[in-house]
Amino acid sequence: MSFALLKHYLPRGIYGRAALILLLPVVVVQLVVSVVFIQRHFEDVTHQMADAVVRELRMVLGAQEAVLPEIAGPLQIDVRPVEPEVLEAPDTRLWYDFSGLVVKTRLRAALPEIAVVDLYDNDIVRLVIDSDRGPLEVVFDRRRISAANPHQLLVNMVFFSVLITIIAFIYLRNQLRPIKRLARAAEAFGRGRHMAYTPGGATEVRAAGTAFVDMRNRIERQIETRTLMLSGVSHDLRTPLTRMRLALSMLEDDDRVPLEQDVTEMQRMIDAFLSFAAGDTESEPESVDPVEMAKSIVEDAQRAGQAVTIHSIEGSGMAMLRPVAMRRALDNLVSNAVRYGARAEVSVAITDKSLRLRVEDDGPGIPEDQRADAQRPFVRLDPARNQDKGSGVGLGLAIATDIARAHGGVLRLGRSDRLGGLRADIVIAR
Known part of the structure; x- marks a missing residue:
């Protein structure tokens, strides 16, 4: 528990942790050396020097007054009588004079006759001693x-x-620095941007960077292969569909209408395949106003006769988005909402750290245990949604999920507390 509490206050960034690893040993060494130095130098050395001075002072104080100058002179100790009032003066020293504490304690312990210890002047020591011959001032x-x-x-x-x-x-x-560059390149790739990156730094960092470049290239090849495959198949199907339309135009109305509906449904499915194949590769991120984009999609839906409204707008600002892809994702969510419900509402919430685009409907919703499957391609949840109101190929939510991930975000499905149907949130970090 104590370790978890301590971990909460530790730096989270690599620079902060590296600085802590660097500074902590230095501070500990300084404290240890300081304690040892103060104990050995300030105390032991000062004690030895003070004991030597005490022996000289005893010799001076014990000498006869007639021979006092002859003894004090060679010892460079100045002794002179003072007034008795001086005995009441307080001890003095400078605030940073730590060795003065040791000197004062040692002198008073060795010579109880000392009344005043004056260490205010760093160059001299002034003592007032109550001797048998009266108060004396001793300076050395x-x-x-x-x-x-x-x-x-x-x-x-x-x-x-x-x-x-x-x-x-x-x-x-x-x-x-190479670790930060690798982190920025990985973050950009997670958001669908290709940032130029060359491995560098220490051997371990270079190995991690090389592995990242290989992984990025492999994923990009897989995405390109998927896109080319689906685009090729979908494109090749357009030609026979066109021939079928021409052939159907020559039939009678009673026979033509059902078949044309089938061809139209096949055309819509091919368009969905192409949208899924395009994914997030159509454009580069640019600064977009999410509020204006959401209003434009709602207005287009209203012109098409769909019951779609703006519910709430929180915050404002620009966000780096692929406008074509994000518009497709939001339009898919709105189309799903009005297909399986009577009405839909769109909300936008912008903060300093995130962007949230929300679409809610009043339809039957999706059970919690099936929401992960609903985001997979070509999955249709017949029991969960009302299939009588429209057919699909199971790519609407999959396309929105792919686009959200390409922006470094996520598509979250839940239940709308207000409308009672499905709540779909696209959440992207800013």
Whole structure:
């Protein structure tokens, strides 16, 4: 549970995770080195130097007043009497003087006579001692009791750590760039666009890129083969149908009408095959206003006498779509809706991240366990839809599904809460 909670706060992008992998060890090493340095340098070294100074101070304080200058002079310790009021002064030090804490503690523990420790000046140490001869001020060089500029090691460590991190990040960015290029090429291919891509980078990334290129070429060949096959078959069937129409035109009306209806149905089926074969290969993506496209399809349906209306429009903006293919997909959904229901409603919802085109009808709908099959080519669900209101070849939803996938989206089927029939949503990421 704790790991899952921690994972929620970790970076999701590859750059963020790579930076975390790079920076976390550096920060841990800095903390460990800092703790060891403070303990060994600030404490142990300062203790040793303070003990040496304490021995010299005891020698000076224990000397007779007559020989005090002769002892304090060579030790470079300045001793002079002060007023008793000075004994009440507080201890002082600079806020960043961490070694001053160790110095003050060590001096007071070794010499209880010390009343005031003044470390405000980094160059000297000033002590006020309550001795047998009265209050004395003792001043000596700070370098005798603590190392000069002890913070330099920490500063150098931080500086070079930042420098190495920047260099490593630049190198890491060059290593991650081929992965980002591969991700963009895969995303574009998933949305039906062909982006130029050449494998590069490390051996593993190059191998993944080569595998992607091979897979993309194989899928494109399969799509091209399917398109050519269906287009060829459908095109070849037009010629005998044309001859049949000419032959039927010479028959009597009673015999001609049923046969012409059969020929018309066959022509409609061939047109559906051609639409399915064309799929998403007819045009390149371009900036399209989904609201205007939906209104245009609804107006065309209304002119054809179909009960189709716009229910709601949420948001606005442009989207990268193949206008011919997307119009075909939405038109198929509207045609299915009015074929199996009395009326249909179209809704458009546009957000910063997605586009949703919804078509609802009041027909019998499709059972939940058959909705996946309904999106497969050449599948007709007789029990689910009212076949008396129109015939089909089972390609309407399959074409819409293919077009949605070609745009990097999905076709979702459900039940309309308002109308009670089928709800078909084309959802595409923007």
